[in-house]
Amino acid sequence: MPSLNKLVLDLDTSRLQQKLRAMSKHFGALADELADIEARKCSECGGSNLEVEELVTDNMLLSRSIRCRSCGHEESESFG
Numbered sequence: 001m002p003s004l005n006k007l008v009l010d011l012d013t014s015r016l017q018q019k020l021r022a023m024s025k026h027f028g029a030l031a032d033e034l035a036d037i038e039a040r041k042c043s044e045c046g047g048s049n050l051e052v053e054e055l056v057t058d059n060m061l062l063s064r065s066i067r068c069r070s071c072g073h074e075e076s077e078s079f080g
């Protein structure tokens with residue numbers, strides 16, 4: 001007689017919905033961010049191999065530094 005294992009997932013659906021909503025909000029913003037970054041090119045050599053470093057608090061973008069991996073050119077911008 002094989003033993004039966006019962007897996008019970010106790011999901012608090014209201015909290016799950018809140019989490020999903022928070023995630024979709026965050027990922028929506030993130031997708032916009034990524035599209036924005038992906039459209040960027042180095043102002044020095046026009047290369048698109050960029051390293052982006054962002055300072056973020058509570059979904060607010062404070063500053064962004066971009067370093068070009070091709071020529072090493074760096075630029076940063078502040079927000080808020």
Ligand SMILES: [Zn+2]
Binds near residue numbers: 042068071
């Ligand atoms: Zn460059």
